[in-house]
Amino acid sequence: MFFDDGDGFVKCSCGRRHWGVHGAAGLLIVDPARGVLLQRRAWWLHHGRTWAIPGGALRSTESALQAAMREATEEAAVPREAVRFTASSIDDHGTWSYTTVLAATRTRVSERTSSAETAELSWIAPDEVDGYRLHRDFAAAWPELRAQLRRSLVLVVDGDTVARVPGTAPGPRGAPRPELTWQELTGLVRDGIGARDVGIGPGPHWRWWPRVELAVPGDGAPTDRAGIEVVPAGHGIGAAEHTLRMADRAVRSGEHVVVVTADDRVRAGAHRAGARTLDPRALRALARATG
Ligand SMILES: [Zn+2]
Structure with a gap:
């Protein structure tokens, strides 16, 4: 693998370490007919084998929105024109932050695993998400995100x-x-x-x-x-x-x-x-x- 300019861990004021020197972001895509697009992370990653949204570290020149979209394209081959951004939610720790960008599909997304970091991709009905082995941070954020999923x-x-x-x-x-x-x-x-x-x-x-x-x-x-x-x-x-x-x-x-x-x-x-x-x-x- 090669490294982008935002890659690296941050020792955060919350006492944990997080991925992304400039923070991190992910894209939560909802398709009214199929649910939300989640990916199972490759075994060798931090929190490997857990399910979460496509996402990753911000580059120094990127907004959270740009990073979330880029990661969704890199990891799941989601084209920019296939989604409409509806909202974002920032989990700000001071020394580090994670931005979840919510998006609705405009056209049918033909996702495919396009990165070694993604073991598997799946559309999951919101009711069933809790039944998966979720990444710790995504699990914590999910109840609030879920309530806003289909809203604009x-x-x-x-x-x-x-x-x-x-x-x-x-x-x-x-x-x-x-x-x-x-x-x-x-x-x-x-x-x-x-x-x-x-x-x-x-x-x-x-x-x-x-x-x-x-x-x-x-x-x-x-x-x-x-x-x-x-x-x-x-x-x-x-x-x-x-x-x-x-x-x-x-x-x-x-x-x-x-x-x-x-x-x-x-x-x-x-x-x-x-x-x-x-x-x-x-x-x-x-x-x-x-x-
Ligand atoms: Zn923190």
């Missing part, structure tokens, strides 16, 4: 009061438009949002890459533009009503839902539906902080 952060944006879709007329409602820009929205899709910043679970060590659904007035088919789904209300339905219907549907399907609106009536309706709300100015501040 959905930002339902009231397109009438918040964002101007390129090429559309201003909305008829009176609230002043903070004019969240397209660039700010796509920046949030790319960089993610801290769970604490939008008041969702399960803890401050979580970060979510949102799906943005932009509720706009008018007719036409929904379109996906740069990760933002533009959803027209349909004939005779106002954007306010449309925003609330979209929020309600997302709450019912179990997502973390944050409605972005400048309209008090929409805000109240969103709370009744079980969604959180965010003022567009607050979202804009988040976009500027990360972008």
Whole structure:
């Protein structure tokens, strides 16, 4: 084998030693039909023969996200375009950290063992994971990860009061438009949002890459533009009503839902539906902080 620049053990302040001089990361992929992709580690590795997610040490130049994806490609031949990142959870020990990146399959993944570090790969139903001989750290993290497996952060944006879709007329409602820009929205899709910043679970060590659904007035088919789904209300339905219907549907399907609106009536309706709300100015501040 050859060594990457992050390879090596760290003697951690927690009293244990961990793999990865710059920390480590792994990718937890869920396929709604097949479960989660786990690998059994080769016998000669630290914690050999146990089951865990594909992952490994960060290189000095990499983000945790990049490292998790690279490792999944190296160890299980998972192509980048086959998954959508939904969230990450960091276990931060101070001197060392492990980031679990959660991803959902977009297309069917044809995994194969593509590294000597992987003895076996298997899709395992979430209910059955506890029956396997798990890596100690993955076993400890699994209950919290499992609860978020099939969830996304959905930002339902009231397109009438918040964002101007390129090429559309201003909305008829009176609230002043903070004019969240397209660039700010796509920046949030790319960089993610801290769970604490939008008041969702399960803890401050979580970060979510949102799906943005932009509720706009008018007719036409929904379109996906740069990760933002533009959803027209349909004939005779106002954007306010449309925003609330979209929020309600997302709450019912179990997502973390944050409605972005400048309209008090929409805000109240969103709370009744079980969604959180965010003022567009607050979202804009988040976009500027990360972008
Ligand atoms: Zn530690």
